[in-house]
Amino acid sequence: MEQETAASKWEGKQAVQVNGVTVEQAWSVVSDFCNVHEWFPTVDTCHRVEGTDGQVGLVRYCASNKIKDEEIKWAKERLVEIDPVGRCLSYEVLENNVGFGSYVATVKVVPMDGGDESDGKICRIEWSFVSDPVDGWTKENLESYVGFCLQHMADKMEMNL
Numbered sequence: 001m002e003q004e005t006a007a008s009k010w011e012g013k014q015a016v017q018v019n020g021v022t023v024e025q026a027w028s029v030v031s032d033f034c035n036v037h038e039w040f041p042t043v044d045t046c047h048r049v050e051g052t053d054g055q056v057g058l059v060r061y062c063a064s065n066k067i068k069d070e071e072i073k074w075a076k077e078r079l080v081e082i083d084p085v086g087r088c089l090s091y092e093v094l095e096n097n098v099g100f101g102s103y104v105a106t107v108k109v110v111p112m113d114g115g116d117e118s119d120g121k122i123c124r125i126e127w128s129f130v131s132d133p134v135d136g137w138t139k140e141n142l143e144s145y146v147g148f149c150l151q152h153m154a155d156k157m158e159m160n161l
Contacts, residue, residue, distance in 0.1 A: 009102075010139040013128040014147040016154040023111040023123040025161045027087040029153075030107050030125065033079050034060045041152040042073075049076060056082060059094065073098050080104070099135035105146075125150060 018026055029039055034053065037046040044065045051058035056079055063074035075096035082089040087110070093103040108126045127150050134142060 008133065010131045010133060010142060011129070012139065012143040012146065013126065014143065014150050015124055015126040016147075016150045017112065018123050018125060018154045018157050020121050021123060021157045021161050022121050023087065023109055026123045026125060026157060027084075027109045029157060029161075030087070030109055031082065031084065031089060033058055033082075033089070033091070036060070036062060039153045039156050040149050042149065051079070054082065056080060071097065075100065081106075099137065101132035101134075103129060103131040103134075105129040125154060 029035070031054065034046055034048045037043045042064050043062045046060055046062045049059040049061050058079040060077050060079075061074065062077060063072050065072065075098055076094040077091050078094055080090050080092050086108070088106060088108040090104060090106040092105075093100045106126075106128050110124045110126065111120070112122045112124050127146055129142070129146065131142065133139070137145075
């Protein structure tokens with residue numbers, strides 16, 4: 001039975017290169033857990049619900065504005081791990097109306113060797129997840145959505161940092 005449960009999990013990973021941005025600059029964006037609405041295309045509001053900024057246990061509320069006849073999509077998410085030295089954090093989706101059961105994501109910022117021309121202003125952001133199947137989605141839809149959000153985030157970083 002345990003093998004069946006593990007087999008039904010979706011696992012995926014997306015990565016994007018961020019040009020003109022240092023690993024420290026990118027990490028400052030990623031590690032600001034309650035500022036996701038400034039960088040994500042589908043999140044219009046995000047704020048702390050409980051806990052301390054930058055600390056494990058921090059819970060945020062994220063929501064999108066109402067689109068046409070659809071209801072506002074929202075989720076509460078908890079920071080479950082943060083490693084400033086390794087520039088990595090993990091969070092889990094708690095309550096939501098998006099269709100997520102169990103969903104845990106890990107976002108990591110890693111330096112890249114961009115050669116002498118980059119002056120260290122090139123990095124990579126990796127986003128991996130383990131999820132129960134999501135109602136109304138396929139695993140490929142979820143991977144594509146993660147990739148879309150990650151690329152949007154990288155584009156905004158390149159324009160604004």
